Structure formats: C-alpha cells, structure tokens
Amino acid sequence: MSTRSEAIGKPSTSRRTKDTSFRVALLACVGISVLLLGVLLVDIVSDGAARLNLDFITSFSSISADQSGIQAALWGTIWIMGVCAIFIVPVGVATAIYLEEYADATRWYNRLIEVNIQNLAAVPSIVYGILGLAFLVRGPLSLGPVVLAGGLTLALLVLPVVIIAGREAIRAVPPSIREGSMALGATQWQTIWKQVLPAAIPGVATGVILALSRAIGETAPLIVVGAATFIAFNPDGLGADFTAMPIQIFDWISRPSNDVNDYRPLAAAGILLLMILLLAMNSVAIWLRNRYEQKW
Amino acid sequence: MPERVTEPQDKREPETERGLSQRIGVRSDAASSGAPALDGAPRAKRQAREAIFTLEEVQVSYGPKPAVRGVSFDIGMHEITALIGPSGCGKSTLIRVLNRMNDLIPGARVEGKVFYHGQDLYGSDVDAVEVRKRIGMVFQKPNPFPKSIYDNIAFGPRVLSMKGDMDEIVERALQQGALWEEVKDRLKTNAFGMSGGQQQRLCIARCLAVSPDVILMDEPCSALDPISTGKIEDLMMELKQQYSIVIVTHNMQQAARVSDKTAFFTVELDDEEHRSGRVVEFDDTDKIFTNPSDSRTEAYVTGKVG
Numbered sequence: 001m002s003t004r005s006e007a008i009g010k011p012s013t014s015r016r017t018k019d020t021s022f023r024v025a026l027l028a029c030v031g032i033s034v035l036l037l038g039v040l041l042v043d044i045v046s047d048g049a050a051r052l053n054l055d056f057i058t059s060f061s062s063i064s065a066d067q068s069g070i071q072a073a074l075w076g077t078i079w080i081m082g083v084c085a086i087f088i089v090p091v092g093v094a095t096a097i098y099l100e101e102y103a104d105a106t107r108w109y110n111r112l113i114e115v116n117i118q119n120l121a122a123v124p125s126i127v128y129g130i131l132g133l134a135f136l137v138r139g140p141l142s143l144g145p146v147v148l149a150g151g152l153t154l155a156l157l158v159l160p161v162v163i164i165a166g167r168e169a170i171r172a173v174p175p176s177i178r179e180g181s182m183a184l185g186a187t188q189w190q191t192i193w194k195q196v197l198p199a200a201i202p203g204v205a206t207g208v209i210l211a212l213s214r215a216i217g218e219t220a221p222l223i224v225v226g227a228a229t230f231i232a233f234n235p236d237g238l239g240a241d242f243t244a245m246p247i248q249i250f251d252w253i254s255r256p257s258n259d260v261n262d263y264r265p266l267a268a269a270g271i272l273l274l275m276i277l278l279l280a281m282n283s284v285a286i287w288l289r290n291r292y293e294q295k296w
Numbered sequence: 297m298p299e300r301v302t303e304p305q306d307k308r309e310p311e312t313e314r315g316l317s318q319r320i321g322v323r324s325d326a327a328s329s330g331a332p333a334l335d336g337a338p339r340a341k342r343q344a345r346e347a348i349f350t351l352e353e354v355q356v357s358y359g360p361k362p363a364v365r366g367v368s369f370d371i372g373m374h375e376i377t378a379l380i381g382p383s384g385c386g387k388s389t390l391i392r393v394l395n396r397m398n399d400l401i402p403g404a405r406v407e408g409k410v411f412y413h414g415q416d417l418y419g420s421d422v423d424a425v426e427v428r429k430r431i432g433m434v435f436q437k438p439n440p441f442p443k444s445i446y447d448n449i450a451f452g453p454r455v456l457s458m459k460g461d462m463d464e465i466v467e468r469a470l471q472q473g474a475l476w477e478e479v480k481d482r483l484k485t486n487a488f489g490m491s492g493g494q495q496q497r498l499c500i501a502r503c504l505a506v507s508p509d510v511i512l513m514d515e516p517c518s519a520l521d522p523i524s525t526g527k528i529e530d531l532m533m534e535l536k537q538q539y540s541i542v543i544v545t546h547n548m549q550q551a552a553r554v555s556d557k558t559a560f561f562t563v564e565l566d567d568e569e570h571r572s573g574r575v576v577e578f579d580d581t582d583k584i585f586t587n588p589s590d591s592r593t594e595a596y597v598t599g600k601v602g
Contacts, residue, residue: 104402176439180499182400184452184506185429194455199442294442295488 044275048268056269060232061248065261070270073248075234076147076227077216077277080244083151084215088162089208091155093197096166096204101192121160128157129224137225145226148238153225154218158211165207169200174296202292209285213278219246245274346373348510348540349394354408356389356398361566363389364573367408369559376532376541378551378581381561381596386573387544388436390561391512394542395431396424429456432503436515438495440487440502445470445479448487448498452506465505473501474531493524500531504539511535513543517550529554548597551581558584560593 011019059069095117103110132153136143143149173196181191197204228243229251235242243251252267347370355365364386371377371394379387389398396417398404410417417427441448449466452458458465466483470476475497479490487498496516503511513532517525525547532541532554545551551558559578563571577584577593588594595601 106402174439176435176437177441179397179400179433179435180439180441180502181451181455182425183395183397183428183433183435184455184502185425186452186455187425190455194451195441296442 044268044271047265048270048272051265051269052272056266057273061230061243061251062232063261065257065263065266068252068263068266070245070248070266070273072231072234073243073245073270074273076150076231076242077244079147079235079238079240079242080151080154080222081212081216083148083238084155084158085208085212087152087155088159088211092159092162092208092211093166093204095159095163096170097192097197099163100167100170101188101196117160117163121164124220125157125218126220126224128153129221131156132221132225144239145228145241146239147235147242150222150225150227150242150244151238153221154215157218157221158215161211161214162204162207165210166200166204169203169207170196172203172296173199173294199294202288202294206285206289209281209288213281213285216277216281217246217274219250222247223250245270245277249274347371348373348413349542350409350411350414352409352411354390354393354406354410356386356393357405357407358401358403361570362572364561367575369575369578371540371542372557373540374536374538375556376536376543376554377557377559378555379542379544379559379561380546380548380551381573381576382563382601383546384571384573385561385563387561388514389573391433391514391542391544394510394512395433396427397433399424429506430508431510431512432506432508433512433514434496434499434503434516437519438492438499440490440495440498442486442488444484445487445490445498446483449502449505452502456506458506469501469505472504472535473497474527474534475501491524493520493527496520496524496528497531500528500535504535508539510540510542513541515544515546518546525550548585548599552585555581557581560584560588560590560596562592562596 056069057074058071059067060072061070062068099110099114099117103113105111105114132149135141136149136152137145141149177195177199178191181195182188186194222244227247228241229247231241231243249267249270252263252270255261255263257263349371351367351369351371354367355362357363367386367390379391381387392398393406393410394412394417398406406418412427412431416422441451443451446466449469450462453460453462453465467476467480470479475494478494479498487495490498496519500511500516517528520528529550532543535541543551543555557578558581560576561573562576564574565571577588577590579589583589584593585597588597592601
C-alpha cells in the first residue's frame with residue numbers, strides 16, 4: 001500500500017498505448033462502413049445521375065432503354081404504400097394500445113402475443129411474400145397479383161415494427177398523466193383517446209414512417225406475390241396490376257445490356273430516386289420527432 | 297344528503313369492539329364544539345352526523361401481505377383531515393382507497409369497509425369512474441396535461457359532458473384555484489411553461505372544475521418551495537368552506553397548520569419482517585400535536601423519531 005500523501009501518478013505508457021490503439025481500431029471500423037457506403041453512392045450517382053430527370057419520372061417502361069422511365073413503378077409504389085399505411089396505422093396502433101393499456105402481462109396469452117410480435121419483426125421478408133401469395137393472392141382471399149395484395153403483404157411485413165414503435169410511444173407517456181385524467185372521472189377509454197394517444201402521436205407517426213421506409217425498398221415479397229415487371233400504365237385502383245420501384249430496378253439490372261440498349265443507367269437512376277424518397281421520409285420522421293416530441 | 301349520512305352512523309353504533317373510532321367520535325365532538333358549522337348550527341350537534349367517509353377495518357394489500365391494515369376512523373365533512381407518519385406507513389395507499397385509484401394497480405386488494413355518505417364505496421353496484429367524478433385527487437408531483445392551461449381545466453368538464461359555458465367554468469375554477477390573476481392573459485399557452493407551484497395550483501383548479509365533493513391531496517407540496525407551499529395551504533383553508541379535504545403530508549408543521557383532524561400512522565414489522573402500516577392515533581389536530589394519547593405519536597410529532 002502506498003501512503004496517502006504520495007502524488008497521484010500519470011497513467012502508464014502501456015495503458016495509454018492501449019487506450020489509443022483501441023480508439024484507432026474503433027475509428028477504423030467506422031471508416032470502413034462509411035467508405036463502403038460512399039463508394040456505392042458515388043458509383044450509383046455517376047451511373048445514374050444523368051438519367052435522373054423529369055423524362056425518367058414521366059415515362060413508362062419501354063423496350064428501348066433510351067425511352068424507358070419509372071412512372072408506372074413510381075405510382076405502383078405510391079399505391080401500395082398507401083394501402084400499407086391505411087392498414088398498419090389503425091391495426092398497429094390498436095394493437096399497441098391493447099398491449100400497453102389493457103393486456104395483463106401476467107397472462108400467458110398476452111406474453112405469447114408479445115413474444116410473437118418481437119419474433120415476427122425478425123422473420124425474413126420472403127416468408128411474408130409466401131404468406132401473401134398463399135392467403136391474399138390465391139387461397140382464401142384470391143385477390144390476384146394486384147395493388148391490394150401487394151400493399152397488404154407489405155403491411156403484414158412491417159406491422160410488428162409499427163406495433164413496437166407504438167408501444168414505446170405509449171409507454172413514454174408517464175403514468176401520472178393517466179392518473180390525473182382518471183382522477184377527474186374520465187373513463188379508461190377517454191383517458192387513452194384524449195390524453196395518452198395525443199401525447200404519443202409523434203412517436204407513433206415516426207414509427208409508421210420508418211416502417212413505410214422499410215416497406216418501400218422491399219423486393220422479395222412483391223416478386224413472390226407476383227408484381228408485374230413490365231407495365232406501361234399506372235395502377236387505377238386496388239384491383240389493378242402493378243409494379244413497384246425495387247422490382248423495376250431489379251428488372252432493369254437483370255436485363256442483358258448492350259450498346260444499343262444499356263439498362264444499367266436506368267437502374268442506377270431508379271435507385272437514386274428510391275434513395276431520395278427514403279431520405280425524404282426519414283427526414284420527415286426526424287423532423288416530426290424533434291418538433292412534437294413531448295419532454296416530460 | 298343528510299338522510300344518506302345517517303346510515304354509516306347507524307352501522308357504527310352497535311360495533312363497540314372497534315374502540316378506536318368510537319372514542320374518537322366522542323372526543324372530537326367535545327373538542328370542536330366551539331367551531332361554528334357552515335350553516336351556523338353548533339358544530340357539536342352536527343359533528344356525529346357529518347362523516348363523509350367512514351372507514352371500518354380497512355386493509356390494503358398489493359401482494360400476499362397487507363401494506364396497511366386495521367384502519368378505522370371517520371373523515372368529517374368540510375374539514376381538513378391530515379394523514380401523517382413515516383415513509384412506508386401506508387398513508388398514500390390509504391388515500392388512494394378513498395377514490396378507488398387503487399383499482400388501477402393490478403393486484404391491489406382492499407378489504408374492510410369504506411362508506412362514502414353511507415354508501416359502500418366498494419359495493420358491487422358502485423362505478424369507480426363515478427366515484428372519481430365526486431372525489432377528486434391532487435398528486436404529489438404536479439401532473440398537468442401537455443396541453444394549454446385552458447384545456448387542462450376544460451378536460452374534466454368536457455369528458456364529463458358538463459353543461460354550461462366552458463369559458464365561465466374555466467374562469468371559475470382558476471379563480472377558486474387562486475390562479476386566475478396570474479394566468480388570465482396566457483390561457484392558451486402550454487401548462488408546462490408554468491412554475492411548479494402554479495402547476496400544482498392548476499392541478500387543484502383542474503380538480504375543482506368538475507365540482508367534486510371531496511379533494512384528496514397526496515403530499516401536494518412535497519415538490520414545492522415554501523412560498524408555493526404557503527399559497528397552497530392558504531388555498532386549502534379557502535376550499536375547506538366548500539369541500540372536504542384529505543391530505544397526506546410528510547410535513548408535520550403543515551398538518552398542524554392546516555388540518556382539523558390528524559391520523560398518525562406508523563410502520564409495524566411482523567414476525568417475517570414484513571412492513572405494514574397501522575393507525576396509531578386519530579384525533580383533533582390540536583390534541584395530536586399538544587397532548588397525544590400514544591407515546592409513539594408524541595415521539596413522532598415532537599421529532600424524537602421520524
């Protein structure tokens with residue numbers, strides 16, 4: 001034991017070396033992932049930026065690469081995202097309310113639901129595609145490979161995400177607000193509808209947007225469901241055939257390119273457009289969260 | 297109302313084995329005989345009929361063991377009743393029995409009898425939501441809703457579909473809550489921008505807006521500075537004219553200053569080291585603080601333990 005009066009020493013050189021090298025190692029890991037992303041981005045921009053213009057957005061798919069555009073796929077994506085949003089908001093929020101406000105967590109069936117939702121969020125998307133094919137496109141509902149089937153399939157896929165985000169938003173509303181409301185003679189439903197939900201809306205909205213931004217890039221389930229790859233018209237309803245942006249991109253990439261018809265710039269431009277949409281959606285989510293989030 | 301209040305008294309009379317509340321009844325009659333009641337009738341005569349709550353052997357458990365047990369006393373109308381005692385003695389648990397807030401806690405169990413104006417509060421035909429309309433509550437930490445000052449007050453009347461002009465209801469409640477002058481020019485601003493003391497008075501005003509019969513206050517000043525506390529105590533003295541108030545407080549001086557009756561709780565350990573609260577003494581506040589019957593009360597109020 002050293003005496004108390006001894007001065008507190010500097011850290012040893014070996015400890016400082018360890019500290020520094022660990023920091024450098026972490027930084028290197030960050031660098032690798034950022035670098036990879038950067039290379040991808042630069043590559044895509046250099047390939048596709050020239051094709052990303054108004055003509056690209058307003059033209060339909062064509063055999064001729066020069067005349068091809070993404071309009072049908074863009075509208076297809078908007079349609080299925082719309083269907084998806086209309087389905088996941090009420091169902092997701094209602095489930096979140098049930099699990100947070102009503103469900104008795106000590107009951108085995110509520111715990112089972114909870115565990116299942118957590119697991120469903122991790123199920124590969126193609127499984128949802130198969131589910132959609134078996135139950136929506138064919139089987140009991142037999143909708144055919146249409147907008148409604150595509151939208152609902154993606155809704156099933158991202159529903160767990162919405163439920164989990166919704167539960168977190170509802171849980172973030174402090175119990176004292178519920179108590180304050182109940183103590184005034186409000187019923188549980190009035191308390192949820194007029195106090196808890198309004199306070200949770202920013203969190204719920206953020207969750208919904210993030211869920212949609214996951215759905216917008218999904219390709220596999222839509223391929224399984226049977227989205228068309230070559231369509232020269234916009235969907236005109238829930239029962240219309242459709243294609244979506246990731247599918248269109250996939251189609252362009254998989255076509256053989258030659259000097260006459262080079263589809264690769266088209267694919268790159270499609271990816272750019274998809275990324276712009278994604279970025280816009282995530283920006284809205286971040287803005288919503290910062291603007292309306294309640295500090296308790 | 298009077299015909300309903302007679303009921304618990306009738307029930308009470310034959311049960312002589314419950315010595316505590318019996319003695320209390322007699323003692324309080326004699327002690328407060330000088331104080332005039334609202335309608336001018338001598339208090340002593342009305343006292344025995346004026347219980348708003350009658351508690352009989354109330355016991356609350358959150359698990360297998362009771363958190364507070366054996367509570368029997370009457371809470372008088374237009375009085376301030378203080379519940380004091382060390383932490384963990386079950387005062388907050390007990391006050392939540394009175395407006396059935398414990399219903400919201402899974403696993404909470406209330407045994408014994410609680411009569412409110414003679415009606416069994418835990419009877420099978422009693423709607424807990426209806427109970428909370430009449431028995432308002434103010435909490436330890438101010439809990440304004442994340443809305444405007446106006447909407448905080450208007451929330452209660454709106455969900456209860458109260459008739460009348462909402463602006464008037466809001467103004468009246470804020471005036472009763474001694475807050476009107478401070479906030480009348482910023483009714484539409486968010487309540488979170490108010491000071492802690494103002495927030496707590498807002499919570500009191502919010503509770504008054506639904507015209508309750510009783511106001512329960514669970515350590516309403518514990519998060520406030522002395523000036524805000526003084527304002528709330530003044531407010532309580534005002535409100536006593538129209539409402540019955542039950543207050544849980546850690547601050548003995550506060551109990552001594554504002555309350556008419558005081559119940560002193562203590563924590564008891566059973567053989568298995570389980571803590572549960574119990575009422576040691578219930579009496580006029582003056583008596584509790586100057587001449588308590590029980591040595592434990594005396595030790596606590598004089599600061600020897602605590």
